[in-house]
Amino acid sequence: xxxxxxxxxxxxxxxxxxxxxxxxxxxxxxxxxxxxxxxxxxxxxxxxxxxxxxxxxxxxxxxxxxxxxxxxxxxxxxxxxxxxxxxxxxxxxxxxxxxxxxxxxxxxxxxxxxxxxxxxxxxxxxxxxxxxxxxxxxxxxxxxxxxxxxxxxxxxxxxxxxxxxxxxxxxxxxxxxxxxxxxxxxxxxxxxxxxxxxxxxxxxxxxxxxxxxxxxxxxxxxxxxxxxxxxxxxxxxxxxxxxxxxxxxxxx
Numbered sequence: 001x002x003x004x005x006x007x008x009x010x011x012x013x014x015x016x017x018x019x020x021x022x023x024x025x026x027x028x029x030x031x032x033x034x035x036x037x038x039x040x041x042x043x044x045x046x047x048x049x050x051x052x053x054x055x056x057x058x059x060x061x062x063x064x065x066x067x068x069x070x071x072x073x074x075x076x077x078x079x080x081x082x083x084x085x086x087x088x089x090x091x092x093x094x095x096x097x098x099x100x101x102x103x104x105x106x107x108x109x110x111x112x113x114x115x116x117x118x119x120x121x122x123x124x125x126x127x128x129x130x131x132x133x134x135x136x137x138x139x140x141x142x143x144x145x146x147x148x149x150x151x152x153x154x155x156x157x158x159x160x161x162x163x164x165x166x167x168x169x170x171x172x173x174x175x176x177x178x179x180x181x182x183x184x185x186x187x188x189x190x191x192x193x194x195x196x197x198x199x200x201x202x203x204x205x206x207x208x209x210x211x212x213x214x215x216x217x218x219x220x221x222x223x224x225x226x227x228x229x230x231x232x233x234x235x236x237x238x239x240x241x242x243x244x245x246x247x248x249x250x251x252x
């Protein structure tokens with residue numbers, strides 16, 4: 001087998017992805033296939049940390065826009081991420097993968113409290129670490145939590161799993177002629193307002209020279225291909241040259 005390109009990864013999964021074709025909740029089929037993808041790379045000796053959103057259950061920003069006080073709405077969103085974390089933990093453990101859920105909000109009966117050194121120790125013992133409840137603070141997204149936790153655990157890369165193949169110059173769902181970038185510098189993501197992660201997350205990655213790969217997580221084997229160093233999705237780095245986007249076929 002080829003040598004590993006990345007030995008410690010942080011994978012960011014949106015809550016919407018767990019819903020699958022449903023508008024709400026957790027799809028058992030999606031959960032199972034995600035767990036299998038993750039289990040495959042764990043068995044290759046890759047250390048895996050996960051951050052999951054909660055948008056399939058509750059979106060704090062939308063509730064805030066509807067008149068709910070923003071901090072309260074965000075805390076409710078954090079609790080939604082814990083539901084997703086526990087569901088994924090269960091799916092992974094069914095496959096024999098040892099996991100730990102670490103929550104930024106204390107809830108001892110369900111998850112361990114987040115302590116940086118403890119998280120790193122779990123990773124060293126080849127346990128999958130699932131970070132729940134975002135950063136534990138309102139006004140911060142789970143994208144920002146992913147960038148923050150990745151730096152704290154000294155991850156080699158942040159992987160943002162999506163339903164499309166990478167970063168495009170337009171929304172590929174609405175515009176079939178949208179073109180995909182294979183590489184981008186962080187600055188272009190910010191200046192072109194490309195909707196990849198929120199600006200706080202992108203800035204954190206840029207300032208700390210932490211590479212980001214945006215890829216299609218629904219495509220079986222993509223996660224394995226990335227850790228083996230194959231070119232999958234869009235690579236965003238501090239020093240990347242912006243290439244002309246290429247027209248690629250994309251699955252939605």
